[in-house]
Amino acid sequence: SGGGSSEGGDGGGGDELITVGFAQTGSESGWRSANTESMKTAFSTENGFELTFNAADNDTAAQIAAVRDFINQGVDAIVIAPIVEDGWDDVLQEAADAEIPVILEDRTVSSSDDLFASWVGLDFKKEGVMAGEWAAETFGDTPTKMVVLEGTTGSAPANDRAEGFDEAIDGTAIEKIDSQTGDFTRDGGKTVMEGFLQKYGADGIDLVYAHNDDMALGAIEAIEAAGAVPGVDIQIVSIDAVKDGMQALVDGKINFIVECNPLLGELAAGLVKDVLAGDEVEKKVYVSDQTFTQEQAAEVLDDRLY
Ligand code: GZL
Ligand code: ZN
Numbered sequence: 001s002g003g004g005s006s007e008g009g010d011g012g013g014g015d016e017l018i019t020v021g022f023a024q025t026g027s028e029s030g031w032r033s034a035n036t037e038s039m040k041t042a043f044s045t046e047n048g049f050e051l052t053f054n055a056a057d058n059d060t061a062a063q064i065a066a067v068r069d070f071i072n073q074g075v076d077a078i079v080i081a082p083i084v085e086d087g088w089d090d091v092l093q094e095a096a097d098a099e100i101p102v103i104l105e106d107r108t109v110s111s112s113d114d115l116f117a118s119w120v121g122l123d124f125k126k127e128g129v130m131a132g133e134w135a136a137e138t139f140g141d142t143p144t145k146m147v148v149l150e151g152t153t154g155s156a157p158a159n160d161r162a163e164g165f166d167e168a169i170d171g172t173a174i175e176k177i178d179s180q181t182g183d184f185t186r187d188g189g190k191t192v193m194e195g196f197l198q199k200y201g202a203d204g205i206d207l208v209y210a211h212n213d214d215m216a217l218g219a220i221e222a223i224e225a226a227g228a229v230p231g232v233d234i235q236i237v238s239i240d241a242v243k244d245g246m247q248a249l250v251d252g253k254i255n256f257i258v259e260c261n262p263l264l265g266e267l268a269a270g271l272v273k274d275v276l277a278g279d280e281v282e283k284k285v286y287v288s289d290q291t292f293t294q295e296q297a298a299e300v301l302d303d304r305l306y
Contacts, residue, residue: 002194010262013270017045017049017184018048018049018050018076018077018272018273018276019049019052019073019074019075019076019077020043020049020050020051020052020075020076020077020078021052021053021054021066021067021069021070021073021075021077021078021079022039022043022051022052022053022054022078022079022080022082023050023056023063023066023067023078023079023080023082024030024036024039024053024055024056024080024081024106024238025055025056025058025063025082025083025103025106026055026056026057026058026059026278027055027057028058028081028152028183028184028214029184029185029186029212029213029214029240030213030214030240030242030244030245030306031184031213031242031260031262031306032184032245032262033185033210033264034242034262034306035081035105035106035263035264035265036053036055036263037306038263038264038265038266039053039079039105039136039265040053040079040248040265040266040277041266042102042266042268042269042271043079043272043291044267044269045062045125047122047269048241049137049269050190051075052070052075052090053261054066055068056083056085058152058184059242060082060083060087061083063082063083063236064082064087064088064091067080067091067095068091068094069093069186071091071095071100073097074098074100075100075275076100076186076224077100077101077102077103077137077272077275077276078095078100078101078102078103079102079103079104079105079268080102080103080104080109080271081104081105081106082108082109083107083121083152083155084153084155084158085108085109085110085154085155085156085159085189086109086110086138086154088109088110088111088272089111089112089115092109092111092115092227093115095115096115097160101117101275101276102115102116102117102118102270103117103120103239103271103272103275104116104119104120104121105119105120105264105268106119106120106121106122106262106264107121107155107156107157108121108156109156112269115272117275117281118266118271118275118281118283118285119284119285119290120264120267120271120284120285120286120287121207121231121264121285121286121287122158122163122221122237122260122261122286122287122289123160123286123289124156124157124160124164124260125160125164126164126165126172126213126258126289127157127160127239127258128160128161128162128163128164128165128166128167128168128239128290129159129163129164129165129167129168130163130164130170130248130258130291131168131209131237131238131239131256131258131287132164132166132169132209133166133168134237134256134258134291135161135165135168135172135174135207135209135237136168136169136172136174137251138174138235138255138268139172139173139206139207140172140173140175140255141172141173143175144157144172144173144174144175144206145175145177145200145205145206145207146174146175146177146205146206146207146208146209146210147176147177147178147179147190147200147207147213148162148165148178148179148180148208148209148210148211149180149181149182149188149193149194149197149208149209149210149214149215149216149218149219150162150179150180150181150182150211151181151182151184151215152154152181152184152210153181153183153233154184155228157186157211157212157239158181158211161211162211162238165209173217174207175182177200177204177205178196178199178200180192180195180196182205182210182211182215182218184211184212184214184215185214185215185218186214186217187216187218188215188218189210189214189216189217189218189219189222190218190219190221190222191218191222192215192218192219193208193218193219193222193223194222194225194226197222197223197226197228202223202226202233202234202254203229204230204236205234206233206235207235207237208234208235208236208237208263209237209238210236210237210238210239211238212238212239213238213240213241213242213244213245213248213254213259213286214240214242214244214245214259215238216236216238216245216248216254217244217248217262219236219249220236220248220254221253222252230248230253230254231251231252231253231254231255232252235255236253236254236255237254237255237256237257237258238254238257238258239257239258239259239260240257240258240259240260240262240278241257241258241259241260241290241292241304242262242306243304243306245257245274246292246300246301246304247293247301248296249293249294249297250297250301252294254294255294256291256292256293257291257292257297258289258291258292259289259290259291259292260285261289262291263305263306264287267285267287270286271285288305
């Protein structure tokens with residue numbers, strides 16, 4: 001018979017493991033590695049799951065194909081960290097038709113929230129606001145030339161972190177002279193920053209807003225190669241607070257970091273179990289963030305979990 005019936009959604013009766021397909025973005029950053037580890041730990045057999053993991057190497061078509069594979073496998077539930085916000089309607093509808101619930105973790109989609117059971121993650125716009133408020137307080141009415149290292153084009157964090165930051169610096173003397181995607185990777189941040197330094201010179205840039213630490217770390221390499229001092233000649237504000245970013249903050253090469261907590265595995269696993277058990281779940285589950293100055297980073301660095 002065509003298609004076959006997908007087992008989806010029976011939640012694995014008795015001691016049967018709950019089969020879950022997880023479509024991860026890829027392995028683009030330190031944050032992503034910590035998030036993947038958290039997810040694999042939570043969706044373990046000891047916790048009652050049989051996890052099929054796919055990392056899409058930041059390729060949206062590959063990620064959507066992985067979700068289609070999970071539907072064809074007839075998994076009980078699908079978890080996605082969607083690389084970009086758009087283009088999800090069709091495959092999410094196919095999952096719904098197959099009665100396989102979808103839980104989003106980390107990033108979100110522009111599709112109707114009828115097409116997924118729940119989302120757990122961070123308030124990216126708030127992260128942008130917190131970074132922008134630091135910049136506004138630090139530079140205020142001092143004419144400041146800023147360049148932006150954007151995250152993956154079309155991703156929720158890139159869109160929302162830009163929006164929040166721009167709102168927070170509105171009315172200040174901070175001028176965004178350039179903005180380009182470094183795709184959340186260290187190499188991407190380095191290459192884009194090299195281009196900015198070529199174009200404006202180190203003296204022509206006062207501030208870098210990096211949408212994540214990995215791109216900030218790449219920018220630091222480019223700034224030092226240009227003979228300038230990161231954190232002094234060119235200040236840097238970043239988001240994530242992964243270990244390497246926090247170390248650079250302690251070393252004075254980054255000036256302020258907004259945390260973005262990658263440890264979402266337990267919450268995502270709990271949502272899958274609740275949804276399969278037919279329990280009511282929140283459509284959006286927000287995890288809180290915090291911010292770090294150089295002094296605060298020095299106090300907590302050794303205790304950080306990621
Ligand atoms: C944010 C997450 C972003 C991180 C980057 O929750 O989607 O993707 O900020 C990661 O480091 O690549
Ligand atoms: Zn089952």
